[in-house]
Amino acid sequence: MKSGEFVKLGDLFSQEYLEKLGFSNKNSMGRKMVADVIENDNVEIDLKVISKRLQESKDGKKFLLLTLADKTGELRAIDWYNAGENDSKIKINSIVRIKGRASVYSDKLQIAIDKDRDAIMILKEGEYDPNLFVSITKKDVSTMYGEFHNMISNVSNKEIRELLNFPFQDEKFVESFLIAPAAIVVHHAYKGGLLEHTLGVMKLCVEMAKLYPDVNMDILVAGGAFHDLGKIKEYEIKPYGIERTTDGELIGHIVLGVEMVRDWSRKIPGLSSNALQHIEHLILSHHGEIELGSPTIPKTTEAIILHSADDLDSKMGQIMALKEKKSENDWSDYDRYLGRKIKLNWENEE
Numbered sequence: 109m110k111s112g113e114f115v116k117l118g119d120l121f122s123q124e125y126l127e128k129l130g131f132s133n134k135n136s137m138g139r140k141m142v143a144d145v146i147e148n149d150n151v152e153i154d155l156k157v158i159s160k161r162l163q164e165s166k167d168g169k170k171f172l173l174l175t176l177a178d179k180t181g182e183l184r185a186i187d188w189y190n191a192g193e194n195d196s197k198i199k200i201n202s203i204v205r206i207k208g209r210a211s212v213y214s215d216k217l218q219i220a221i222d223k224d225r226d227a228i229m230i231l232k233e234g235e236y237d238p239n240l241f242v243s244i245t246k247k248d249v250s251t252m253y254g255e256f257h258n259m260i261s262n263v264s265n266k267e268i269r270e271l272l273n274f275p276f277q278d279e280k281f282v283e284s285f286l287i288a289p290a291a292i293v294v295h296h297a298y299k300g301g302l303l304e305h306t307l308g309v310m311k312l313c314v315e316m317a318k319l320y321p322d323v324n325m326d327i328l329v330a331g332g333a334f335h336d337l338g339k340i341k342e343y344e345i346k347p348y349g350i351e352r353t354t355d356g357e358l359i360g361h362i363v364l365g366v367e368m369v370r371d372w373s374r375k376i377p378g379l380s381s382n383a384l385q386h387i388e389h390l391i392l393s394h395h396g397e398i399e400l401g402s403p404t405i406p407k408t409t410e411a412i413i414l415h416s417a418d419d420l421d422s423k424m425g426q427i428m429a430l431k432e433k434k435s436e437n438d439w440s441d442y443d444r445y446l447g448r449k450i451k452l453n454w455e456n457e458e
Contacts, residue, residue: 139240143180145217149210153219154236156348157202158182162195174198176206176219179243179298184216189223201348203231203241238347245300249286252300256307259314260333265326267379268387272333274372284340292343292350294445295425302339305421309335312417320409327383328410331390335414338365338391362401365391390414 140153155176164170172191175184185206187194198204207227208219221227245252260276263269275281290296290305310332317323338361344353355364366388373384389411395402396415406412423446430440430450440450 139237141180141240142176142178142183145183145210145219147210147212147217150208151210151219152205152207154178154203154205154231154240156241157198157200157204159200160195160198162191176204178240183210183219184213185219185221187221187228189221190225190228193225194228197230198228201346203236203348205229205231205236233347236347241347241349242345243298245296245298245304247300247304249300249303252303252307253282253286256303256310256333259307259310259329263326263329265383267376268326268330268383271369271373271376271379271384271387272330274375275337275368281340285337287345288340289343289345289350290336290339290422290425292352295422295429297350297429299345301425302336305425306333306336308421308425309414309417312421313413316413316417320413323409323413324386327386327390328413330387331394331410331414332417334365334369334387335391335394335418336361336365337368338362341368360401362392362395362403386410394418 140151142153142155145151145153155178158175158177160175161173162170163173169188170191172187172195173184174187175182177183185208205228206219206221207224208221210217210219212218257276260269260272263272276285286303287299288302289298290301296302296305310329313328313332314325317325317328341364342353342356342361343350345351369387369391370384373379386408389404389408390406392403393406393411394415396419397405406415426443426446427450430443431452438451438453440452442449
């Protein structure tokens, strides 16, 4: 591959290879999932332990409450028979195979664990299908990456375009970008989520900029492309789900992203210091408020547009996730990230 050439998806990733990276919705082991469970089901299901709590009833009997999940949702399980033993062996993020009967309690599904000692089994890696626990983008990865590439190719400033191209000459980096989620739980929290969110933000930036004069489109596109790239180092995908890395916990994606861009900029000798500083400002301020994690607030037209686009795309991602959950209700539950309920259905309105 020639120096400075942007890696094209077709050069690397056949459909077979994309499936190898995990871009497949196939449940290879054919296991039941949370979305499949209905009242009165006798179930055997593989789930991730989200939380656990050993409690005691009024008559002194111990029981174990578990919150369990896969990528389609979560439910509660209760163990009345081997509570202490199971509490001692189960850890948060353990993958367990449980057997029991589903019922509805307080309007929510709950599984009463069977009395057999093997009604809860801890599974090792290789004994369960990771596709049960890590969701993937519903959009076509090849198409999104092609659009991303085209937007970068349209940047007119040669040095900014070279800066944007630089990391995408590395096949491993491209692979990391394609796989990365944009979050653990809040928005675009799935494989391919970072690419989907980044492209969405870039498109919004371009459309918003058309409404206002004197916007530096090259800086804005660069800020959109780079604003969340630190998440490649902030998150990692485990077989049981998404986790924050040590760098993610101690440094965070905003500073990690600025460090990455500054390092790449050293390979672009003609890049002006003003352009680099402006791009860094967009990355540093894209959360919009210091209280929301930005080291500084947006102080240029381009930075304000980027923050607005990022905020809109992340909120819409959260709303789409709420709408995709199976619900007969017209309203979602209160969402603490959005700070409100969301109207889901209008069909029942007279």
